[in-house]
Amino acid sequence: MKHTLVAKVMDQPGVLNRVASLFRRRAFNIDSLTVGHTETSEFSRMTIVVDTARVPASIVAANLRKLIPVAEVVDVTHLPTVDRDLALIRVRSSPAGFAELASLVEIFRARIVDVATDSVIVEVTGPEAKVASLVELLRPRGILEMVRTGKVAMVRGSVGEAKPATHEASAA
Amino acid sequence: MQRTGAQIVWECLVKEGVETVFGYPGGAILPTYDAMLDYPVRHVLVRHEQGAAHMADGYARASGKVGVAIATSGPGATNLTTGIATAMLDSSPTVFITGQVSSKVLGTDAFQEVDVTGITLPITKHNSLVTEARHVARTIREAFVIARSGRPGPVLVDITKDAQQGKTEFHYPETVYLPGLHEPEPPDAESLARAAELIDKAERPLILAGAGVMRSGASQVLREFAEKTGTPVALTLLGIGGFPQSHPLCLGMMGMHGEAFTNSAIQRADLLLAFGMRFDDRVTGNIKTYALHAKKIHVEIDPSEVGKNVKVDVALVSDLRVALEALTPLVKAKRPEAWIAEIEGGRQETRSRDIIHRDENGRLLAAHVVHDLWQTTGGDSVVVSDVGQHQMWEAQYYKHDDPRTLITSGGLGTMGFALPAAIGVKMARPDAEVWVVAGDGGFQMTQCELATLQQEQLDVKIAIVNNGFLGMVRQWQEFFHDKRYAATPMLSPDFVKLAGAYDVPAYRVSQRGDVVPTVRKARETKGPVLIEFQVEKEDAVYPMVPAGSDLHAMIRRPSEAGEEVRS
Numbered sequence: 001m002k003h004t005l006v007a008k009v010m011d012q013p014g015v016l017n018r019v020a021s022l023f024r025r026r027a028f029n030i031d032s033l034t035v036g037h038t039e040t041s042e043f044s045r046m047t048i049v050v051d052t053a054r055v056p057a058s059i060v061a062a063n064l065r066k067l068i069p070v071a072e073v074v075d076v077t078h079l080p081t082v083d084r085d086l087a088l089i090r091v092r093s094s095p096a097g098f099a100e101l102a103s104l105v106e107i108f109r110a111r112i113v114d115v116a117t118d119s120v121i122v123e124v125t126g127p128e129a130k131v132a133s134l135v136e137l138l139r140p141r142g143i144l145e146m147v148r149t150g151k152v153a154m155v156r157g158s159v160g161e162a163k164p165a166t167h168e169a170s171a172a
Numbered sequence: 173m174q175r176t177g178a179q180i181v182w183e184c185l186v187k188e189g190v191e192t193v194f195g196y197p198g199g200a201i202l203p204t205y206d207a208m209l210d211y212p213v214r215h216v217l218v219r220h221e222q223g224a225a226h227m228a229d230g231y232a233r234a235s236g237k238v239g240v241a242i243a244t245s246g247p248g249a250t251n252l253t254t255g256i257a258t259a260m261l262d263s264s265p266t267v268f269i270t271g272q273v274s275s276k277v278l279g280t281d282a283f284q285e286v287d288v289t290g291i292t293l294p295i296t297k298h299n300s301l302v303t304e305a306r307h308v309a310r311t312i313r314e315a316f317v318i319a320r321s322g323r324p325g326p327v328l329v330d331i332t333k334d335a336q337q338g339k340t341e342f343h344y345p346e347t348v349y350l351p352g353l354h355e356p357e358p359p360d361a362e363s364l365a366r367a368a369e370l371i372d373k374a375e376r377p378l379i380l381a382g383a384g385v386m387r388s389g390a391s392q393v394l395r396e397f398a399e400k401t402g403t404p405v406a407l408t409l410l411g412i413g414g415f416p417q418s419h420p421l422c423l424g425m426m427g428m429h430g431e432a433f434t435n436s437a438i439q440r441a442d443l444l445l446a447f448g449m450r451f452d453d454r455v456t457g458n459i460k461t462y463a464l465h466a467k468k469i470h471v472e473i474d475p476s477e478v479g480k481n482v483k484v485d486v487a488l489v490s491d492l493r494v495a496l497e498a499l500t501p502l503v504k505a506k507r508p509e510a511w512i513a514e515i516e517g518g519r520q521e522t523r524s525r526d527i528i529h530r531d532e533n534g535r536l537l538a539a540h541v542v543h544d545l546w547q548t549t550g551g552d553s554v555v556v557s558d559v560g561q562h563q564m565w566e567a568q569y570y571k572h573d574d575p576r577t578l579i580t581s582g583g584l585g586t587m588g589f590a591l592p593a594a595i596g597v598k599m600a601r602p603d604a605e606v607w608v609v610a611g612d613g614g615f616q617m618t619q620c621e622l623a624t625l626q627q628e629q630l631d632v633k634i635a636i637v638n639n640g641f642l643g644m645v646r647q648w649q650e651f652f653h654d655k656r657y658a659a660t661p662m663l664s665p666d667f668v669k670l671a672g673a674y675d676v677p678a679y680r681v682s683q684r685g686d687v688v689p690t691v692r693k694a695r696e697t698k699g700p701v702l703i704e705f706q707v708e709k710e711d712a713v714y715p716m717v718p719a720g721s722d723l724h725a726m727i728r729r730p731s732e733a734g735e736e737v738r739s
Contacts, residue, residue, distance in 0.1 A: 010352065018293065025294050062476035068298040068318060071351040 032150030198244025201271030225255020230596030246284030261583025384448015385414030433518025588617030
């Protein structure tokens, strides 16, 4: 299964390297990892989607917390969240097809952000499943190039309601 | 006041209470060595930086204080790495300070430049690169706080030459801002209550005590808990000393070379109390068949260890001493007589096979050497063992009663650890009788530190158990590779002559009858003495759980010569 961990990390050189090194060393499987600025310059925020088939999310989170520049880790998998993935998709299209394509992607609240003679770039933002649906819909037309940011997530509701992932002893 | 970065290094070390550092100078660390002469810190000049790392580690293990080693950039730093990894695997609080090339040439492959923070990233608890004098004080202060806190470990600070030379205003930071450093909290009441309930209900309880007993200073409260609940105590290799081996409830070492009755008790227990240990594969054997009938309570300071190898029923994520002080008043006093009697039956059966109670038939057996060393020293010395067969015989036959009296490389299994670590131990505990017990292979890896021993005039006794083989590897070849002895027969120098070159008195012993008198002679001599014990060449450590096998499927000691028993 996939778990989504949100980590608040010190904005210092090498933090991403420490996290990546931990995942490599412990053979934790990263699905996606995004990192970016936050409301304070002191901290960055990582959203890490991890495959927990082999190692439980609680162990992954506990290992992340051992890194000194990692201030906080929350497993948001089972919390109500707003989560977003952004994709840029270059799709094969003739000028005649632009209008039809534009109305198709509009259903996904996606839009065409660049037009060339033989292709367009579609920008879509949304939960990963929605992005994936659009990708599948566009695939038969010929996807020439695609980039996805990976998931970012934020817990819904008031600040402070998100509970940190705790250690739950599992029955033997 | 204005200070150079180099002076600030020493200002900080003095503030941290550091009295001794172990190191080796070189170009990139030269400003720091120059400043050293003005500060009241004893510097031990090693012969190889690996030795400095093991000395700092040994110092830390023997004292509980932070051990410090210093090296230069490039090869100086890379030579430290084996020792840093050793400290990491055994959670030893240590700080390593390395010189780095000037910040202006960082990243240019300058002379003796190597990416030290990159190399040591996975083998340190934390590391930092300092490129400006104004960051030296804070970084070193943080290093000590991190090294000591929670589950201790090594921290490395890499300081560029220009950061050592630059001047800045010096303020010692009393407090540090580390939002990512999570100090352990006391166990919660609900988990304590659940643990107490399991303990009260258990009919076949067993304590598994590890290095956490030493790290948290829990040996006294462990004893109170074990005696109140009548719970037998098995020890990991690094847990030895945490509970007295002379105590009737002590079952000695568990795991790959633990006694059969001890491992058998683990497999038949209905409750395991894992105290400051991490279910290493050398302790559990095949994890799928490990202690299937037992509920498990894990008291562990590092949350990432809970549920890593073994699923547990109750976790107390806490300092062990704090947890036991809270738990002991909650449990009922009892004594599981039937269970203890069952274990004692196994102990008697094991004892009957024990090599100690059998005739050596003219051979000198390593087990007898360790047994005689234990008796002659009254069990009161600090033994620093290396890695291999002798290490297991030491663990089986030197009966340690006190914490921090066995210093050995457990997790990493670093050959060459013993002699340099013993130098660190002796510096930390100058009044203790310190014995190195090493094999002929491991001793040769770091024997250059004999010169350090003499230069520092340290009274460390050395017992080399020489069987002419890399014995443990030979044993695996004997058991699992059809006695094909690939690269294990080993030629050694004349150790007596070698010691002579360092002006260390030395003796060779090849008869059982000479063991005790020679150990006595060594003890009566002031200063270092080396004894080479020429022991039986193809002896094996029994019992043995082959790697990955079920814990109850042991290769037992032969009860008669030549007979091998698999249970």
